[in-house]
Amino acid sequence: MSLKDILVHVDSSRHCGTRLEAAAALAARHGARLTGLFVRTTPHVPQFVMSQLGPEVAQAQRRFANEAAAKARAAFDEAVTATGVSAEFRTPEGEMLETLVLHARYSDLVVIGQYDRRDDNMADEREAADHVILDSGRPVVVIPHAGHFPVIGDTVLVAWNASREATRAVNDALPLLRAAKTVHVLVINPRHNGVHGHGEIPGADIAGHLARHGVNAIAEHVVAHEVDAGNMLLSRASDAGADLIVMGAYGRSRLRELVLGGATWHILNHMTVPVMMGH
Structure with a gap:
């Protein structure tokens, strides 16, 4: 594609x-x-x-x-x-x-x-x-409404939580990921079992899938339950020098995110780099 x-x-x-x-x-x-x-x-x-x-x-x-x-x-x-x-x-x-x-x-x-x-x-x-x-x-x-972004897609951070929405976002982003110089896959507070499980090495399976599509991704995971996922994602994007974040959007209902907060709501309101979202 x-x-x-x-x-x-x-x-x-x-x-x-x-x-x-x-x-x-x-x-x-x-x-x-x-x-x-x-x-x-x-x-x-x-x-x-x-x-x-x-x-x-x-x-x-x-x-x-x-x-x-x-x-x-x-x-x-x-x-x-x-x-x-x-x-x-x-x-x-x-x-x-x-x-x-x-x-x-x-x-x-x-x-x-x-x-x-x-x-x-x-x-x-x-x-x-x-x-x-x-x-x-x-x-x-x-x-974002603040900043200038002449280059989008040289360094990409993929937020992976093994959800349907994240799967859709990664698939849609393949043309950008193939053209990127560096791709990071970040898993935040992974679960090892269940439908959203990540296996023994969180991020390894999606990194392997991307490799078969010609994308060499660097996978890592962090455990920081005291920090919400949105803040952690923006912090890691800054550390990596990412010019694009790829993530699934609204894994739970939009109303629930508006009331309780969530990664999608946080990123849409506090983004510092362009964000590609899929649902």
Whole structure:
């Protein structure tokens, strides 16, 4: 399997330029076609309000959407021109999350931005990552809202917990893992038995599987029950100099993670490097 179609979500946030640069670099590295998606959303205004304010409201909304789409197109074209990748830009109208998930299903990989509550232009994107990860059936690379990431995939840290979600994430990430210079497999607080068991040497089985796919991975495991998995994962990523984390998402229900916390929730809120998630 190789990456042929990469979709990047384009918005009006101040972080979008960094996201576009990262997506264009990924597309260039893998010889993929890059599609930019800017969703033209129109706030719902009750009919009785429209009747009082007149058609000027709708005209102003459309004018604002056109201006935002034009700025997004210019930013996308700039990133594409810098890398020379084959590209397409789309500006469909619709509800943000539904439209993003729909277009994501026709790509091999989706690139979106980490939600930043301080950026009003991302107000509609609070749950964008969750919806695309859970509903699109495609792997998602989330780009942090802080920092620049010109290279993604030279040093990759795979978070392995022997779950179905982690298995899916590793399989989806194979094109990136094959192209990586260094791959680390990290098992945190492994269990030796059961459906999520890791055997006598935690991480050895998945490392062997990756080796048969041409990926030479360095496997290690840590036992640190006093430190939550999300913090441990980010700490080890920093120690390894990783520029990408690969992990399964929402091994337990999203509601349970929102209430009790969990690795997916922690990483989505505190990521320091791009993260590829699969579900």
